[in-house]
Amino acid sequence: MANLKSDKADITKLYKELVIKHASNPYNFGSLKSDAVRSTGINPLCGDKLEIYISTHNDTIKKIRFEGVGCAISIASASMLTEILKDTSISEAKKIAWSFISELSSNRELSENDFIKNNKELSILCAVKDFPTRIKCVNLSWQTFLSAFDDDIKITSTE
Amino acid sequence: MDAYRKDFPAINQSINDNKLVYLDSAASSQMPTSVIDEVARYQMNDHANVHRGIHTLSHRATMVYEKTRQDLSDFINAKNTNEIIFTSGTTESINLVAQSYCRPKLNKNKKILISHLEHHSNIVPWQIVCEQTQSSLEIAPINNKGEIITEDLISMIDESVVLISISHVSNALGSVSEVKKIIQAAHKNGVPVLVDGAQSIPHIKVDVEELNADFYVFSGHKMHAPTGTGILYGKEDLLEKMPPYKSGGDMILEVKFTGTTYNDLPYKFEAGTPNISGIAGLGAAVGYLRKIGMINIESHEKNLLDYMSSELKNVDGINLIGNADNKIGVQSFTLENIHSHDIGTILDHQGVAIRTGHHCAMPVMEFFGISGTARASLALYNNKEDIDCLVAGLHKVNEVFS
Ligand SMILES: Cc1ncc(COP(=O)(O)O)c(C=O)c1O
Numbered sequence: 078m079a080n081l082k083s084d085k086a087d088i089t090k091l092y093k094e095l096v097i098k099h100a101s102n103p104y105n106f107g108s109l110k111s112d113a114v115r116s117t118g119i120n121p122l123c124g125d126k127l128e129i130y131i132s133t134h135n136d137t138i139k140k141i142r143f144e145g146v147g148c149a150i151s152i153a154s155a156s157m158l159t160e161i162l163k164d165t166s167i168s169e170a171k172k173i174a175w176s177f178i179s180e181l182s183s184n185r186e187l188s189e190n191d192f193i194k195n196n197k198e199l200s201i202l203c204a205v206k207d208f209p210t211r212i213k214c215v216n217l218s219w220q221t222f223l224s225a226f227d228d229d230i231k232i233t234s235t236e
Numbered sequence: 237m238d239a240y241r242k243d244f245p246a247i248n249q250s251i252n253d254n255k256l257v258y259l260d261s262a263a264s265s266q267m268p269t270s271v272i273d274e275v276a277r278y279q280m281n282d283h284a285n286v287h288r289g290i291h292t293l294s295h296r297a298t299m300v301y302e303k304t305r306q307d308l309s310d311f312i313n314a315k316n317t318n319e320i321i322f323t324s325g326t327t328e329s330i331n332l333v334a335q336s337y338c339r340p341k342l343n344k345n346k347k348i349l350i351s352h353l354e355h356h357s358n359i360v361p362w363q364i365v366c367e368q369t370q371s372s373l374e375i376a377p378i379n380n381k382g383e384i385i386t387e388d389l390i391s392m393i394d395e396s397v398v399l400i401s402i403s404h405v406s407n408a409l410g411s412v413s414e415v416k417k418i419i420q421a422a423h424k425n426g427v428p429v430l431v432d433g434a435q436s437i438p439h440i441k442v443d444v445e446e447l448n449a450d451f452y453v454f455s456g457h458k459m460h461a462p463t464g465t466g467i468l469y470g471k472e473d474l475l476e477k478m479p480p481y482k483s484g485g486d487m488i489l490e491v492k493f494t495g496t497t498y499n500d501l502p503y504k505f506e507a508g509t510p511n512i513s514g515i516a517g518l519g520a521a522v523g524y525l526r527k528i529g530m531i532n533i534e535s536h537e538k539n540l541l542d543y544m545s546s547e548l549k550n551v552d553g554i555n556l557i558g559n560a561d562n563k564i565g566v567q568s569f570t571l572e573n574i575h576s577h578d579i580g581t582i583l584d585h586q587g588v589a590i591r592t593g594h595h596c597a598m599p600v601m602e603f604f605g606i607s608g609t610a611r612a613s614l615a616l617y618n619n620k621e622d623i624d625c626l627v628a629g630l631h632k633v634n635e636v637f638s
Binding site for chain 2: 087088089092093097122123124125146147148149150208210211214
């Protein structure tokens with residue numbers, strides 16, 4: 078019989094250390110007025126839906142909020158996103174989002190000066206890589222954020 | 237029944253250093269060794285194309301393939317093997333009936349009648365064919381227990397209905413529909429009925445003659461057989477009159493560029509090389525189920541479901557969704573303030589496999605005002621210990637979220 082010993086991270090630790098804190102009391106939860114850029118993301122597999130609102134001034138993200146329904150992991154990820162990207166320039170924010178999304182789908186070693194490596198919460202969240210069925214939940218908000226700046230994408234979908 | 241557990245290699249393994257507790261058989265059930273071995277035996281000894289060769293292997297492959305048809309015909313009490321069409325699964329069977337039986341009969345004055353309880357694969361093929369023919373799709377309501385309201389459905393039947401298509405057992409809630417009563421009422425109005433048996437066939441004795449169903453469809457992979465196998469049972473006189481649904485080899489008698497003559501039943505509907513090895517496995521699965529006896533499976537699972545539903549009530553914050561008077565196989569639930577995917581992940585960490593989300597039945601979720609549920613579903617190999625592990629796992633979920 079297959080009895081593969083696993084060396085996976087303990088998912089309950091991820092929940093306890095990080096996810097529940099954000100999910101039970103997410104940062105920047107809510108909407109922004111109509112002048113903000115609005116981007117919608119859905120995860121058809123679970124029916125999760127997320128709206129991200131971004132208000133910029135001089136190429137800097139001044140306000141960013143989100144609302145929607147989702148599992149604790151996707152809400153926590155969105156909450157972290159808003160905290161991290163607030164007050165950064167659009168180009169820097171896009172860079173961070175790209176880097177995080179590609180990190181979730183790769184096995185590369187992060188360089189010492191990588192933003193993700195130096196952000197405690199994001200590097201903890203990377204443990205979700207051990208749980209492939211949940212990577213989409215983390216990804217959803219970051220992809221939705223990026224598509225806000227892409228005129229070709231109306232609604233982001235994880236499928 | 238515990239003696240049968242050892243027949244299923246897949247359930248005897250560890251996940252995340254815990255014993256696997258497999259409670260997701262409604263999505264796909266595990267295969268016993270006899271099925272796995274039959275597929276391997278066929279692949280090693282008998283494999284060739286069916287109905288197309290005069291050599292020994294082709295003959296053997298054809299024998300295996302046709303024996304499964306006979307086994308299935310006996311299993312559901314069809315009149316003869318012409319009424320058993322091999323498809324890739326429930327989904328294809330429903331699409332076949334939608335396009336071949338219904339489409340030529342539909343127009344803007346005609347309707348298809350389904351219920352609010354259906355799986356997406358018993359909704360979308362009807363939406364498509366209704367759109368193609370400008371006909372309407374009518375939805376019979378359900379009640380708060382998650383049962384089709386039979387009287388309301390019956391009151392919606394009239395001559396404009398071309399077909400009624402309903403599930404025998406709901407995959408999301410386990411509710412057993414009053415199919416016999418519905419079929420009787422439908423036939424009084426001359427309306428045929430398709431029964432989606434995907435969730436009934438592995439759990440209860442199905443007798444298509446006794447039900448008097450016009451079409452009965454199901455999937456192999458939910459009855460301990462390989463994926464990519466399915467059945468369309470249809471009454472012979474209906475099937476006879478239906479045009480082919482897909483076309484190619486094996487469904488023809490003669491091809492000329494001036495015109496083609498179609499083959500007889502059942503081959504008319506089986507164009508292309510089928511999933512022969514899967515069908516070999518399906519035959520073995522039917523043999524396995526008959527050996528145990530559907531009556532025994534049904535009573536074992538009934539006891540387990542009662543035990544599960546009552547044990548689950550001990551979990552803090554739990555809300556059982558779907559409380560039909562007649563229910564088999566599954567229990568759906570939500571936990572207060574915890575998303576079903578988080579429940580699924582933390583249970584998986586403990587080796588407990590359940591399904592989470594909308595279960596391809598979004599209208600049902602919408603009816604209950606939720607985005608999804610956690611669903612534990614049973615098969616003949618489950619036991620009380622599995623349910624105790626589920627309940628312990630749910631206590632742990634609450635603890636993580638506390
Ligand atoms: C009630 C019901 N109908 C139809 C289907 C579709 O079956 P398949 O995907 O095997 O075609 C399922 C499978 O989940 C089901 O439970």
